[in-house]
Amino acid sequence: MDRRNFFKASLGATVASAAALASSSVQARPNLEPAPDAVGMLFDATLCVGCKACVTKCKQVNGMPPVPMGGDVHADFALDLSAQTLNVIKVHAEGKGAVKDVLVDGFSFEKRSCMHCVDPGCVSVCPVKALKRHPGTGIVSYDVDACIGCRTCMTGCPYNVPQYDYNNALGKIHKCQMCNQKGVERIDQGMMTGCAEACPTGATLFGTRAALLEEAKRRLALKPGQVYNYPRGDVRKPDSFHEKAVPEYQRTVWGEKEAGGTNVMHLSSIPYDKLGMPPLGERSFASISEGVQGTVYNYMALPAIALGGLTWLVRRNIEGGHDEGGKQ
Amino acid sequence: MSEYVELKRPLFTPFFMALALLVGLAVVFLAVRFVNGMGSVANLNGGYSWGIWVVYDIVVGTALACGGYALAVTVYVFNKGKYHPLIRPALLTSLLGYGFAAFGAFVDMGRWWQFYNLFLPWQMNFHSVMLEVGLCVSAYVMVLSIEFLPTILQRFRAQALAQRIESVLSRALFFVIALGILLPTMHQSSLGSFLIAMGWKVHPLWQTLHFQPLLAVLSAFTMGFAIVVLESSLAAAAFRRAPETPLLAGLGRIIVGLIVAFLVIRFAAILWQGKLGRIFAFDLGSLMFLIETALFAYPLAVLISPRGRRNAKKLLYAAASMVLAGALYRFDAFLITFDPGPGYSYFPAFPESMVTVGTVAAEIMAYLYFVKKFPVLPREEHAAA
Numbered sequence: 001m002d003r004r005n006f007f008k009a010s011l012g013a014t015v016a017s018a019a020a021l022a023s024s025s026v027q028a029r030p031n032l033e034p035a036p037d038a039v040g041m042l043f044d045a046t047l048c049v050g051c052k053a054c055v056t057k058c059k060q061v062n063g064m065p066p067v068p069m070g071g072d073v074h075a076d077f078a079l080d081l082s083a084q085t086l087n088v089i090k091v092h093a094e095g096k097g098a099v100k101d102v103l104v105d106g107f108s109f110e111k112r113s114c115m116h117c118v119d120p121g122c123v124s125v126c127p128v129k130a131l132k133r134h135p136g137t138g139i140v141s142y143d144v145d146a147c148i149g150c151r152t153c154m155t156g157c158p159y160n161v162p163q164y165d166y167n168n169a170l171g172k173i174h175k176c177q178m179c180n181q182k183g184v185e186r187i188d189q190g191m192m193t194g195c196a197e198a199c200p201t202g203a204t205l206f207g208t209r210a211a212l213l214e215e216a217k218r219r220l221a222l223k224p225g226q227v228y229n230y231p232r233g234d235v236r237k238p239d240s241f242h243e244k245a246v247p248e249y250q251r252t253v254w255g256e257k258e259a260g261g262t263n264v265m266h267l268s269s270i271p272y273d274k275l276g277m278p279p280l281g282e283r284s285f286a287s288i289s290e291g292v293q294g295t296v297y298n299y300m301a302l303p304a305i306a307l308g309g310l311t312w313l314v315r316r317n318i319e320g321g322h323d324e325g326g327k328q
Numbered sequence: 329m330s331e332y333v334e335l336k337r338p339l340f341t342p343f344f345m346a347l348a349l350l351v352g353l354a355v356v357f358l359a360v361r362f363v364n365g366m367g368s369v370a371n372l373n374g375g376y377s378w379g380i381w382v383v384y385d386i387v388v389g390t391a392l393a394c395g396g397y398a399l400a401v402t403v404y405v406f407n408k409g410k411y412h413p414l415i416r417p418a419l420l421t422s423l424l425g426y427g428f429a430a431f432g433a434f435v436d437m438g439r440w441w442q443f444y445n446l447f448l449p450w451q452m453n454f455h456s457v458m459l460e461v462g463l464c465v466s467a468y469v470m471v472l473s474i475e476f477l478p479t480i481l482q483r484f485r486a487q488a489l490a491q492r493i494e495s496v497l498s499r500a501l502f503f504v505i506a507l508g509i510l511l512p513t514m515h516q517s518s519l520g521s522f523l524i525a526m527g528w529k530v531h532p533l534w535q536t537l538h539f540q541p542l543l544a545v546l547s548a549f550t551m552g553f554a555i556v557v558l559e560s561s562l563a564a565a566a567f568r569r570a571p572e573t574p575l576l577a578g579l580g581r582i583i584v585g586l587i588v589a590f591l592v593i594r595f596a597a598i599l600w601q602g603k604l605g606r607i608f609a610f611d612l613g614s615l616m617f618l619i620e621t622a623l624f625a626y627p628l629a630v631l632i633s634p635r636g637r638r639n640a641k642k643l644l645y646a647a648a649s650m651v652l653a654g655a656l657y658r659f660d661a662f663l664i665t666f667d668p669g670p671g672y673s674y675f676p677a678f679p680e681s682m683v684t685v686g687t688v689a690a691e692i693m694a695y696l697y698f699v700k701k702f703p704v705l706p707r708e709e710h711a712a713a
Contacts, residue, residue: 128445151377152525164374169363276669285524306513307506317405319502
């Protein structure tokens, strides 16, 4: 093969693979659908008073210590998710930060914990199935005995949720498992998550994804200023209710569709990106990534054909002697 | 008579001893890492879970180790036998690069004592890019070792056992070589696929989604050829041997084709995804993109003319620029313009950097050892022919 052919062949191969990859966007798998009995939570930022009872309860249930500030250990000063904190209340303030749930010169609380994605990136990228989506409840759980600590889940999570414990020689990944991990199993026992149980205002509601989404849309349909009877605890069998005027909500439920949707959904009065929500479209990155990987590695067919072709070529070229004087 | 010879020079030079010092320092920091956890030496955090250990040692390091891959394709697939004299040094740098990348992966593994789960079929997640990379890199290190074995055995030719192993090997060699071409194609493209799943955290100019694997494999190829030119030119200068310019000029031509393909696909992808304006935003991303493009364009401008290719010095500069361009392409995507959102920042810690420096020093030491003790470098008259 002379140089001209070399270039022609290389160019041909490049164009062919570009076309194959571009068309893989068409064949790629769609987003996963919500699990049949998906459970989740609805966080309504306009109901949150920032008491952080959910943070404390979470640490009790999961056996984690508070994050002290200086020598002060009487309260939990966790500022963000970490190896010590699976659930945190943050605040977004602008200007004077005087009025709650208002953008200009206002502030809003925000709860961050695992969103339990419908099409979880962490599950898709984990090489050893340490992260799994439960086929029934949709809860994304972590298996410490499988994990090799490669931290690809952290790169693949759109919300920066999984946290590796860098300060421990035998560290592991920490993430919310919706209080249903081995030894806790609150959901299996018919209880709700710790944070939802502790929330005094119903800002964090527990329930099935379907029931929560229905509740969220009911709130969006109400007129601002109208009085609504907000439930507390489990949306399907609330412990109690309290009356409050309906605020001016953002028009979407965060987590209904974002990157395939989440089982933990949010409502807010100020734009979601101000609360630290990432810029996501409706397609999950997991579905695109798996589409590309699937196109190339489906049944290992392409690699097998390539290996066959390469073996034949190499053998012919070794046995036939090289064309330009080289000798094996 | 073999086309390769060992370099008859003393091994323990002052340079070699200086490298040993750097390796020693890295060993100390590694000990701290394994006793006190990764956080005691590295600046990794919840947003930047991969720092230079992954991005240099594995993502960039394996691309720098693609010389063996690029030459194997040229010699064995496109049947350009005249490049055969360059193969052994390229194989050696590949073996060292991949070997140390595997070592780097192990050091970076947060639960390294469970690494074997990667090889248990019932634990494997076949959707995972990381699984594909882990398995392919492991297999490729073995393939490279087998490919390099004849060089080691050549020293012990008198022994019957060595001869027997070699004769078995030579019968299966064509299959090993084929594997040695397939495996890097697979995992080098996967290094690009990593970026797809990272989604919005990857800067739009680098987040080309479906084009990631193709751009990754093309950049690996270009870097492979460029590193062969660079390594050969540097070895000629350092060991005061005749430069292999006529052979390298041929590789320069191939590099031109690859750069054109890479740039065309990259710009087409950016145009198609409607992100062309980002190039001229003059923020960090746009600046890095322009620097990268300039580093790709320089070798293109030099190597496109036959005169430029035959000038040993210009060839060396072009290759260096090419290697930098490819390395920066990966650094930019995975670290420099990578943004996991507010609250997170990353710059490598001193001990963290010294572990990487020590790894590179160890690689150079191993390279010097092998070229001085084993027939790796081409015989001078051979290369000049």
